[in-house]
Amino acid sequence: MTEAPRIRIEPLVKHHDRSTFSCGKPELDDYLKRFARQNDETVTRTWVLVEEGSPVVRGYYAARAAHIICAELPEAERRRLPGYPVPTFHLARMAVDQAFKTSDAGKGQRLGELLLMHALTKAADASLVMGIFAVDVVAIDDDAAGFYRRYGFAPLLDRPRHLFLPLKTVRTLLRR
């Protein structure tokens, strides 16, 4: 039996094939195909999940710097922070190709979790050279919000789909 190709996560570059990507959310597909490359480095940094030896993108996330208004944070977090907006590592978009997720190569691989953990390691690395209060994300729907909540992300006040995970929790987790 042939072993399935290994999965890699790497920065998006020109040779990656994004043409067949379909995650079931047209706006996430559209972003990858139309904007991810042109925004790269200046607005967002996109990381793609591929099978070793293949340029076909099977999943991706895009990250950029952002901020959270302190008044929108729960009281327990707010009382230790300054009154002005605090910097975040913003997980702008994250998606996995639906067909690959259910394929023999992708099934059971927890691809979304893999992308999320990869993003958290990048956030922890970035926090060694710049101030970052949290990783934050605006979930595209309630299912996506549930995904992030399972890993400890908490909602901003009155914004149940805008969630954050304090960077200190990430650093504790990763020992960085």
Add this chain to the structure above:
Amino acid sequence: MTTATTKTLRLDSKGRVSLGEVTRQLHLQGLSGFTVSFDPASPTRLILDAVVELPAAEAVERESVTNISLRDARRLAEILDDETPPNDNLVAAAARFAAWERRD
């Protein structure tokens, strides 16, 4: 087991240690829980009683950090005193991710 240790911390040009440097050092040491107090003998001296994750769970390491500003010390005490631990799903995900990173 209680031991007294001295750690090397990078000081800035004014001879102070930054909050980020103290936090970095603590994380590098794998410390998982802390209590922080001021040294009653000096308002600019911070004492960290840090519980180290070791097989001998009772192991306690005490570290004294000098030259930290009072403002930073208070802020550090607040931050360390109120740390949100990762939830079980996140811890399990981190273990799976570490295994994935080591697969080669």
